[in-house]
Amino acid sequence: MTSFCLSDVMERAKYSTNTKYILLFIIVCLVISLALERIPDTYRKFMPPYKSMLMCSSQISDQTITPLDNTKHFMVSAFMDQRVKGFDIRIISIFRRDSIQPLHCLFCCVDHLSDTTPATVLVHSDHFDFPYGATDVMCQIPHNCNATHVTLMPHTMRSMNPMWLPLRNKKTHEKYTSFEFNFTVCISALFGGYNNVLQFAQTLEIYRLLGVGRVVVYNNSGGPELSRLLHSYSQEGLVELVQWPIHNYLNPSHGWRLSVHGGDLQYYGQLVALNECIYRSMERSRYVLLNDIDEIIMPYQHDNLTSLMDTLQPQHPNTGVFIIQALVYPKKTTKESNKGYVDAWRQVPGFNILQRIYWEDRNDKQYHRHKMLVQPRFVEQTSVHYVLKLFGEKYKIPEQLCHIMHSVTKHLTERPLEELHLDKRLWDFKDRVIPRVTEMLRRAGLPSSEEEADE
Known part of the structure; x- marks a missing residue:
């Protein structure tokens, strides 16, 4: 939302010399952005689609290793995986084994941001006693969410700039007849x-x-x-x-x-x-x-x-x-x-x-x-x-x-x-x-x- 406002400000600045007007518009944008970040999950589904999609598209990770804010952990990639009952998504991750706290999954849906769902953290048993180990984070997609991206949060309060991982493997629950x-x-x-x-x-x-x-x-x-x-x-x-x-x-x-x-x-x-x-x-x-x-x-x-x-x-x-x-x-x-x-x-x-x-x-x-x-x-x-x-x-x-x-x-x-x-x-x-x-x-x-x- 902030980036959307600022681009609008730059466009308006071309045609206006009123500095006070422009500063006021920036302040209004920032206030609205902060308010949107704190909208409860129950009401977020009613947000206009362009606002929710703007938040999703602004911070999509293009890295193979993505730090998870406010933790000692890292996300690698996210995959659809419905082979384990009760879960839809598996996030391959690297976790500090002695610093695991409750996490929540947040999804970017086609037309809205989802409610958060609790995450299940599965540290692999083979870690050779190193402080960090391979970890799976399991998530369930909320009802009525056609998910495209996912992120993790250490608490239910929205992060200001979450990094989103694109969801891969949309057919892992199907029987394949051919492979590339x-x-x-x-x-x-x-x-x-x-x-x-x-x-x-x-x-x-x-x-x-x-x-x-x-x-x-x-x-x-x-x-x-x-x-x-x-x-x-x-x-x-x-x-x-x-x-x-x-x-x-x-x-x-x-x-x-x-x-x-x-x-x-x-x-x-x-x-x-x-x-x-x-x-x-x-x-x-x-x-x-x-x-x-x-x-x-x-x-x-x-x-x-x-x-x-x-x-x-x-x-x-x-x-x-x-x-x-x-x-x-x-x-x-x-x-x-x-x-x-x-x-x-x-x-x-x-x-x-x-x-x-x-x-x-x-x-x-x-x-x-x-x-x-x-x-x-x-x-x-x-x-x-x-x-x-x-x-x-x-x-x-x-x-x-x-x-x-x-x-x-x-x-x-x-x-x-x-x-x-x-x-x-x-x-x-x-x-x-x-x-x-x-x-x-x-x-x-x-x-x-x-x-x-x-x-």
């Missing part, structure tokens, strides 16, 4: 100037051949060369780049263990980003792969992930979470692995995963982490290696059918070659991957042997 993508990969989160360009490009191209149509990358601070590569892939449409400036609001941890790494929030908000990615993909992708960029979920008895899941899903119709075991592929320079060397890539930052063709046996006495391929509609909350809340069943895929190829950067144990197992599965894609990677590096302006030969 069969597979989406969620990568969270790039930080610390991560710049393993060659591995990133190779992994993206292999996933493309496996049937992945979209890779969502939560980017905090990638290196300069990687940023150029991501920009090229974003323009092409394979990568959906989500800026993730968590360091502007909190002191994010560089690891998952509070006692070792310190900080406010685990691993630059990894858990928050994974959950956000699942909901971001719920209407668009049949499956979502939750793994790191140094991991490839690789089928061994099928040409691609589509044929793998077309086989598994009918056998396990109520399964929404498919668990996949990881095998470690350490760096091992041998005559055989050097056949994966590509001279044109020698100046590109990062390492060549085509040379990672040996995997090592696991120690059965240790816990071995796995990752997941999920149907997002079956998932309510997830952690990194397991789902916290789901609506369906889980199934562990046999290793001989599919496993994760984990090309580690650092490895504490150096094992002799005779203790490793040769695996050249990546080479089945080599002839198609090499030209594609070389072309994407060229588009990103990164060095190649051809360019160096011309110098």
Whole structure:
């Protein structure tokens, strides 16, 4: 309302030299604006539509992390979610766990502002003891409200300038017959100037051949060369780049263990980003792969992930979470692995995963982490290696059918070659991957042997 009045004042000022008149008009505008902010919920529905919509449209957040006024909390994104009885909206958030107070949900409806409804705060059980944790705030839309945006308030009194989140996923309660993508990969989160360009490009191209149509990358601070590569892939449409400036609001941890790494929030908000990615993909992708960029979920008895899941899903119709075991592929320079060397890539930052063709046996006495391929509609909350809340069943895929190829950067144990197992599965894609990677590096302006030969 204030912005509406001020724009009117500027228009009137063009045709009036009466300063007293203009000042009086400004004062009247401010008084009306303050009065509107304090109209009780019961009567707010009778406000003229243009006034209520003006309040909604004036402060729509365009950020991925939005501070919640008068709290220590942050909103990330809001989604329609009617899978849990009694609720319509789920707001993915980051909450200070020791500072949770009663909250209320306020909706911007098509033709009015809603009454407030009480919010239910659900802090995820997996927070690794950090002060801040991934949190869901559940809201119910009031009767007769065609909601478009939502915000949270720590009390029933209106905030002067609430930040509104647009509502996404208007069809999460429906059965989908088609999806824009069969597979989406969620990568969270790039930080610390991560710049393993060659591995990133190779992994993206292999996933493309496996049937992945979209890779969502939560980017905090990638290196300069990687940023150029991501920009090229974003323009092409394979990568959906989500800026993730968590360091502007909190002191994010560089690891998952509070006692070792310190900080406010685990691993630059990894858990928050994974959950956000699942909901971001719920209407668009049949499956979502939750793994790191140094991991490839690789089928061994099928040409691609589509044929793998077309086989598994009918056998396990109520399964929404498919668990996949990881095998470690350490760096091992041998005559055989050097056949994966590509001279044109020698100046590109990062390492060549085509040379990672040996995997090592696991120690059965240790816990071995796995990752997941999920149907997002079956998932309510997830952690990194397991789902916290789901609506369906889980199934562990046999290793001989599919496993994760984990090309580690650092490895504490150096094992002799005779203790490793040769695996050249990546080479089945080599002839198609090499030209594609070389072309994407060229588009990103990164060095190649051809360019160096011309110098």
